[in-house]
Amino acid sequence: MTVLWTVLLAGLTWWSVRTDTPTVREQRTLGQALPVVDRAVGQLVVAVGDGAWAMTGRQVEEGCRVTPMDDGAELTRGVDVVVAEGGERGLLESVADRLPGDWRAGVRVSSEGPRLRADAGEFVLVEGRVTTPGRVRFTVETGCRPLDEVALADLLPGYPGExxxxxxxxxxxxxxxxxxxxxxxxxxxxxxxxxxxxxxxxxxxxxxxxxxxxxxxxxxxxxxxxxxxxxxxxxxxxxxxxxxxxxxxxxxx
Incomplete structure (x- = not known):
């Protein structure tokens, strides 16, 4: 009975690893989160609309801890928007209203000013905050993940001129x-x-x-x-x- 139980547990574990979806962020690698991040940035571009905006490149910061035994890395991308001074909160609220409903986007006011928070799914966080008067930065963050072979070169030096x-x-x-x-x-x-x-x-x-x-x-x-x-x-x-x-x-x- 002990041998049969051991074989059964091993089989169920093998099946779970290969077929079940991740249930916590630490089970998804940085490479697996990358498509979610890129789609979230596209959603932000749509939500910003006709404003003065520019996307930022991917930034990877290594050295965080996924578990007490395992190192990881964090990936961040974003969209910078310039508005007339005084219009920062209005922009944050407008973007929150235009993001998908299941992101549960909202704007709250803290001692550091208004801040947008939303959940893009797959444990990817979206935030928006005022960096300086007239400037708002929206960021998409993975949190600490296992680092795998992920294509990080979306900055292409020498790209054909604009x-x-x-x-x-x-x-x-x-x-x-x-x-x-x-x-x-x-x-x-x-x-x-x-x-x-x-x-x-x-x-x-x-x-x-x-x-x-x-x-x-x-x-x-x-x-x-x-x-x-x-x-x-x-x-x-x-x-x-x-x-x-x-x-x-x-x-x-």
Whole structure:
């Protein structure tokens, strides 16, 4: 009876490992969580709508503990949005309303300001918070997971140039740059959202030369940030750091 019971337990364990879905986050590797993260970023792009936005690349931080015996890693992706100062909470609430109902998205106000939280499924967390006045960052986080062979290279140096970026570089009097980088995300209804960006030399610099490029009113117009739309492409010039950063983003149809 003992031998039969041992064989039965071994068989059930083998079957469970191969067929049952994971029941806790620690049973899913970083690679298995990656498609959920990318789809969540696509949902955020749709929820942000026509604002001035740009996706961020994948960031992997190793060294966390999955269990007391096992190391792991955390994966984070996000979407940065620039709004008029005072409109940060309105953006967070608007995005929460547009996210899928089963994400249970909501905005609460704490001592650190308004914050969005949502559950994208498969133990993937979505948050939104105000980073500086007029700036909101939405992040998609896996939490600590076992690290496997996961494709992390969604930043593609040397990607074919973006004409709208070349146009913006010329308007700023900066030379064309072939080191364009790209990040992509899957759209909920099919297709792909993308952000391409390039470093455009040292700041400070006047962004006034970009104003003739806008088709209609600018999305954001401050001395250090200028955002405009060129057809389906949203362009964002950010001169708040040491380097001017130009980003061109195409959302979901």
């Amino acid at each position: 004409p709208a970026l070349d146009e913006a570089l010329r308007a700023l009097g900066r030379p064309a740059d072939d080191s364009v980088e790209q990040v992509v995300a899957a759209c909920p209804g099919g297709g792909t959202a993308r952000t391409r960006w390039v470093e455009a030399g040292p700041a400070p610099v006047s962004l006034a030369g970009l104003k003739p490029l806008a088709a209609g009113a600018a999305l954001v117009d401050t001395p250090e940030v200028y955002a405009w739309r060129r057809g389906p492409v949203v362009l964002l010039a950010d001169a708040t750091g040491e380097q001017v950063r130009l980003a061109a983003s195409t959302g979901c149809a």
